[in-house]
Structures are given as C-alpha cells and as structure tokens.
Amino acid sequence: MRKSVDTLLGRVPMYRLVLLLLVVLAAVSVVLSAVGVLFFTPLELLATGGIAVVVSVLVNRVAALIVRVKPHDESAVITGLLLFFIMKPGLVPGDLAAVAVAASVGAVSKYVLAVRGRHVFNPAAIGAFVATLTGLGVSYWWVGSESLFWFVLVAGFLLVWRLRRIAMAVLFVVAVAAVMVPTLVSNGMDIGSALTTPLLSTAAVFFAAFMLTEPLTLAPLRWQQLVIAVITGVLFALPYHVGPVYSSPELALLVGNLLAFLVGQRRGVDLTVRDSRRIGGDVHEIVFDAAAPLRFRAGQYAELHVPHAKGDRKGFRRTFSLVSAPSDGREVRVAFRVPEPASSAKRALVALAPGDGVRATLVAGDFTLPTDGSRKLALVAAGIGVTPFISHVREARARGDERDIVLVYAVSDPSAIVFADELQQAGVRVLVSSRAEPASLPAGWTWIGPERVDADIVRSAVPDLAERDVFVSGPPALVADLRSRLRGAARRVRTDVFSGY
Secondary structure, three states: OHHHHHHHHHOOOHHHHHHHHHHHHHHHHHHHHHOOOOOOOHHHHHHHHHHHHHHHHHHHHHHHHHHOOOOOHHHHHHHHHHHHHHEOOOOOHHHHHHHHHHHHHHHHHHHHOEEOOEEOOOHHHHHHHHHHHOOOOOEOOHHHOHHHHHHHHHHHHHHHHHHOOHHHHHHHHHHHHHHHHHHHHHOOOOHHHHHHHHHHOOOHHHHHHHHHOOHHHOOOOHHHHHHHHHHHHHHHHOOOEEOOEEOOHHHHHHHHHHHHHHHOOOOOEEEEEEEEEEEEOOEEEEEEEEOOOOOOOOOOEEEEEOOOOOOOOOOOEEEEEEOOOHHHOOEEEEEEEOOOOOOHHHHHHHOOOOOOEEEEEEEEOOOOOOOOOOOEEEEEEEHHHHHHHHHHHHHHHHHOOOOOEEEEEEOOOHHHOOOHHHHHHOOOEEEEEOOOOOOOOOOOOEEEEOOOOOHHHHHHHOOOHHHEEEEEEOOHHHHHHHHHHHEOOEOEEEEEOOOOO
C-alpha cells in the first residue's frame, strides 16, 4: 500500500500536486456551501477565489516581466488559492479589495522579499498579514471549519507524505494542542472537547500541511525544521499583541520563516565551471571551482541557481547531491541524469562550458554518516542515488577512516554504473544489481542478479545487516519499501529522497 501511494504521488510534480489538492478542497467548499453546510454562500466563495487567483496571476506576470524572467503561473495560482482559504469571503467591495491587496503583496513578495532567488516569507502569509495590518481586511482562516476537517486531513496527509514532512506537521499540531488544551480546560471546557478543538475548530491541519512545510521557506536541517515547527505551533495558539500587531496564524508562520532564513546559509557562493562531461549512461558530471569555501557535510545537497530560457514552471533553482567531499577544498562536483527529453534546466547545465558560472544558493540535508567510524554501514543506491555516497566515501578516505562499507548498487544497465574508480579506491565492497550481467566488474565487486532490489534482496546480499546502519538513496518507491521493511533488521535505517518540488 505504501509503495503504491509513493509510486502514484511520485508521478505528479510537487507544484501540480499542491495545485490539484487545493482545487479539490476549493470545489468541496463550494459544494458544501451550496448545500448550506458552510456559512458563506457559493457566490461569495467564487468571487473571493476568483479575485485571489486572477490578481495573483496578473501581478505575478507583471512583476516577472519587470525583472525579465518567465512567470511561474502554477505558483501564482497556488498563492491565490491559499489566500482564498485564508481571507474573509464576501461580495462587498472592502472584502474583495482586501483579497486583491493580499494577492498583490504575495505576488510581489516573491521578487522583492527574496534573497538568492529564495522566498524569505511565505507569499500567501505575507499577503494576508499586510492586508490585515493595514486594516483593509481580515484574515479569517475559514478553512479551519469543522465541516472541512476530513477533506483537509486527507489532502494534507497526501502532501506531507509526498514531502516527507509528517513528523514536522505532527509536531506543529502537538505544539498547538499543548498550548490550547490546558487553557480551554482551565476555562471550563470538558477534556474531550478541549482535545478536539485544536483540530476541528482551527486551521492547524491546513496550516501544517500547506503552509508550514513549503520547501522554499524551510530551514536546511531536519532538527531545525522540527524546532521551528514547535515555535510556530506555540505562536499559532498563543494569544498576544505587540502594539498594533496581534497574534495570527500568518504572523506565526512569518516568524517561523524568518527563523528558517536566519539559520540557513545567508550568502551565495559563485561557482565557475572547470570541467563538464558525460561519465556513463545518461549521467553527466560538472566540476566547479568555488569563489569561496562551500561549507557542507558529506551527504548534503546544494541548491544551484541555474539561469535557463527565462526559467520554467519550476523556476531557476535545482538541488543536486554533492559528489565532492568537504575536504576537497574549493572543488565542487555534482552529477545528474540527463534523460530524453531533458528539461530546459538540465540542457542549460550540460551546455555550460569551462569559465561559465552558476551560483550555489543553499546547502542543506541530513543524509550524513554517523561520526563513529567503527560503525559498519550498508549503503543502498538506485541509479543516480549513488551520488551522496560518493561524497561519503571520498571524505572517509581523505580522513583515513577505514569504515566497513558494503554498497548494494542497482542500475538498469551495466553501462549506467558510475564512479567505479572512486568506490574501488575507497575499498567499498559493491554488489551490483542490473538487468544484464556485466561483462566485467572491478576486483571485489559482485553481480547479485537481475531482480529489482527490495528488502528481501538486501537481506540476502548483506547477511550481517543486523550489525550495520543502512542508508538508502533513490526513488520514493524503493526508499519507502526499504525504510519500512528493513527497520528491525538493521541497527537503523536512514533515507534520502528528493521530492522534486
């Protein structure tokens, strides 16, 4: 079941998934309104939603034209739909004007309140905050209606599952409840009602799934994300005011966004191409020289700003696991697949020549090895998922760490094997799974057959798995299967999945 869900969700690009889920929730809201379940009329909802989406798209296009980039319409529609669920619906000019202002501010913030191409604040949150602060309107967060709860819960679950942010979302909701429940009980509410109120009578679930976990405003490390989730949850539930500024969900999110920005890498690093080449199959590697040290840990990834054809629906930013090791100094290496047809971003990367440059805007990720060098490791990589492991073994070799490492390496074809020299020099024992048996393999490597790698294959190939920490890197379906089925069979299981947002 989990594998099927991962496979299904993995086929949908992240922006498209968020958009589809919001459209479904909007349609459900209109239907519930038509049958009298929601307080607002269908016309009020349609007018508010229409203004929010249209203004968001139009202002976004104008702003993109001014700064000479391709407008990202999907992102603008998502911002408009989020504001549809946040702002007070109505037909009076004041309500509609407030929605229009919130949508305009949200669209402009993507270009003005951005550093190195990244949003400092969630666009919908800053739009709602400004519209409320100026007195033009009020954020209503009517999506927290009890009648919408189960629909929001299902949609939100699908989203956080795809993003791998379930722990973050749950921790936020727990923090909200930890503040609200004691207060409600002390005010005379029975414990049962107090426990359900944070879920059924606030927008906590919607907030956690659709606002808090937005990848473009997240802190770089998981523990930082979890801490910020707790802080944001407390601010979400706690009543306070500072001068004219009163507590609100959007203000809680803005504080969380600011904290996430402050703990991230606050400066970009210019990278100049030294070499660019195809290294096997459809895998391409680029070696950069960094203008300043790029501080990272082996196994982390870098976000690169890649100018290409005025951008596309995913914008200019792309994330790549770092193949280089921290000990490599200012040498920065990334590798990636270039399937056909290739995206405009990858075509632009492949076309880079020595001397051309891009910019590293973020370093993040928690896919790092235990510091105890005596711990035995089992690495499982599918295709290009091998890249973070190359950084691991390069760094271990540079430090003189003689770790006991076995790598189960799944490729579609033997020609797709990359970094064989790196792995052999590091003394890693490699077990290859491919549809066809390789004509030859480096010394110490073993072909384990054509079967698709799963938990049973890993257990059979690595008999002493119980003594090892397992690290898995690859597509969502493989990662989900191994994470669930190898727990208990190994000392611990760590995974690395890119959501494709």
